Amino acid sequence: MTNLSAGPFRNEKALARLRKRRAADTRFRLYGLSAIGFALAALSLLVFSIGAQALSAATYHVVKYDVVLDAAVIAPKGKDTPDQISRNVDGFYSLVRENLKDTFPDARDDRRSSRELGELMTRLAVLPTARKVADNPTLMGQKITITAPLNDDLDLYLKGAASPQKKVKLGKVVSVEAETGRTYRLAGPAAFKVIESLVSAERFEVGDAVDRQSILLTTGATTGKISDVTTDSAVIDLLTGNADDFKGATPVARLIGIPQSERNVTDQQIAWTLALKDMGRISRVPHLSLLTHTDSTYPELAGALAAIVGSLLTMFVTAFIAVPIGIFASVYLEEFAPRNRVTEIIEVNINNLAAVPSIVFGLLGAAVFLGFFGLPRSAPLVGGLVLALLTLPTIIIASRAALKSVPPSIRAAALGVGASKMQSVFHHVLPLAGPGIFTGAILGMARALGETAPLLLIGMVAFVADVPSGPTDEATALPVLIYSWSTNAERAWEPMTAAVIVILLMFLIVMNGIVVLLRRRFERRW
Template structure:
């Protein structure tokens, strides 16, 4: 057998090496893919967690009531000027309370019950009504249908966020009657067997804690709390409605896991709310007041308008300062400044400045703008100035990169036809670098929009009940609102905070969208 040289395409050694190279190739692709998958997963986790919380704040419950605008209550003699009417919250609230008392006469005469009934709607919720009536005084004395937001805890209850709740449909109730002790007895053959077994399962799960749970039995507008129970008979305290309401119906029983003492909403309030809902007087509507109201101590009344306007004003100030200054600085540094020790130092310092923590800029702003120049506290003007300082390095660095990427041949071409240096920059270099510069500027602004720490230090965390009308007014900003709402204890703030985060994200997405558009539309190639 003679030595046959290995065929060049079937050389085993080479094939082996090739296989190794291919494997390395595939591995690298897998690393890349998994990195992207991880990033996407993190992003979608963030979005899902925020959106799932915010979605519950997208709608809220409002109570409708018909009321006669009695002038004696809302505009008594001597206090009947529009300004007085607008301020007469007590009068309007009184109208609402008496309407609720008419609906649920049982609460009359019982101070605790009256108060609880009044708490169905926050006192301040009638403020928009008062303002609307004051703006249109001919309505006084007329009948009016009004919708006001339901108390945030009851709103949460209706959204199912207060406590887990087990429901069971009862059997047909043949008879409902009042007992001698003022309770209501429902009876029907085997009507309550299902409820009994449900209680038994719960007791098996949590033990005696199940005894503390409220069991509410509802039929139409009537609701009672179960006191004792057998397969055929049920005794309960009536919370709303009357005994006869249960007769011949199949009521719904709900076992609320959280005991009444640990909730902000009492069983009675739940009963009234269910009744109002059954009457069709409570409806779930889009939560537009989130965008039209200003901040409030009551979650159902709070909105982000002041913060949105504050953020826009702040961005306006930031943009007007940081963008031109940043562009001029970068153009000068990149196109005109001599390359020497001094410009090198400046360059290094600008890069360092970009890495300074934002809270340091806040301290600087507090010391210089508030302390030295005496500018107003909590004002978008100061916030904008601080954020301008913060974004300036970012904008300068991005603009310089954009200017650097312009091929020098274009500058040479302009100079060679006799353009001055400034003409070559403004006629040729800047138009080419423009999209890159604006991309950097907008990304810098987007960063500023999300900054919280420096704004906290210059007092923009204040509670602002009025929409700021100018950059020198007291104001807050969206990220700061997120911060302050997130620190509230009440549960209702949680979805509200998520909703504000969504608003903030919308702004950021819009800005980034503009960046993408600019790139697509104006980027020139050569």
């Protein structure tokens, strides 16, 4: 037995080299792992960031208004046909505004606060009620409860998404003294210690000016804004409610990080909203209007219904054209085409077409379908045609793979019992390739459903307020709606856009789920 350490593979230099090589191997493996880790991390970041946004749009706040449908307001003489009633936004809105003013009588005197109060609800939000009354005139003069969405900025505020806010519970307030006007001095031993320490540490500035941060003091339906504070007492400007409510109460302080001048909602509006919430008139409900409403310029009223219908119509046109043509084309290329130059050109051409940028198909649609044939702009018909041409190569390639996987023995057997070529293909090969072709078609349709760029070029980006009823009506599609909502400036559109993305992804997941099921069920190894 020779001593191993003396051998050529066991001396120090060789061992060091071996270690180095092994370390290089481990490093290489780690590069691979981190590449996969990066891809998976990117995917999960994408899913979670959009999912979190979408979740906050899954519910929204609605306000209840008890109003009497006064015929003199909503259907004055000369404007009382059902059609006019259904469009009488001003009349219905004034009922709601009166109701708000009855709830907060202080806002009556001042024009500015009266306008701010009105902003709690968008005027157009009364339209469903107006239509209901127009359809059912017996409601006139009765007392009904209108449920309408809260202003989108206040909705975001209540969801805690509008501005950083800190909520602290304070000590017991013992006395309330009225000072000038609506200013009150609240006192209680060490009641305001928390706020005082934050303010003196210059984490917060207080005061009346709009460019200062705000500290709102709330108990029940009463809210005031702190303008000066010590450990034992605070001076507040009463925003809404009754200052005597603070006596004996342990109020909640809301420290809002963004000054009023940089927010879309005023302290006054927040105070009213908190009061309405305390009265139980605001409730958080599932955001079903996202599925049942059409597009709107107000985020709280907007929904994706028109885009969903537009997408479905477009997909019908696409499927109706691309699937049969794709199947027939692949049957020809796989079963009948003679091996010659023409076939070769068609094949290279199809492979190329599958890699042509989708926006080029949009240019084709704009120049040929809109410019040359004069088809209507923004119509699902044109969108469907363009997407059909776009998905055709995908479907042809998938169908050819499916046809290729049917073994030649099937064809030989059919031909052997006297079938013609056409009969062997259509009676035997095609049915056997069916599931594969079908999955290819669904995958092609899934790709088409997510396409945006070609639809932009043929004008499907228009604002569509009505649900399209046919393939030649003006329409938009889900991915285009995502694009146009994401370009809107208001913050409230962000979660809404994310929610529409989730709807779109649901459709895609269902389609891909069908593909997986089909593969499991019908996959056959010859």
